Amino acid sequence: MNNIEETSKFQKAIEVVEALSIDDQAILVELIQQRLRQQRRDELLQEVGRSQQEYEAGNFHRGSVADLFAELEE
Numbered sequence: 001m002n003n004i005e006e007t008s009k010f011q012k013a014i015e016v017v018e019a020l021s022i023d024d025q026a027i028l029v030e031l032i033q034q035r036l037r038q039q040r041r042d043e044l045l046q047e048v049g050r051s052q053q054e055y056e057a058g059n060f061h062r063g064s065v066a067d068l069f070a071e072l073e074e
Contacts, residue, residue: 017025054060061071 017028020028061067063071
């Protein structure tokens with residue numbers, strides 16, 4: 001999709017939300033916030049799982065911050 005189509009969808013969504021009562025808008029905002037928090041938690045859990053797998057596979061390096069910067073400069 002191009003930006004015009006995305007903007008149009010976004011504008012339509014805003015118009016639909018604005019047509020709701022204030023109470024329904026507040027409920028919708030809370031629902032969206034809860035879903036975003038859950039998505040962030042899910043992403044974090046996935047990343048932790050990947051990190052644990054990498055650690056268990058031995059794909060990690062130990063060292064200081066100075067070691068990290070030295071490696072990045074190479």
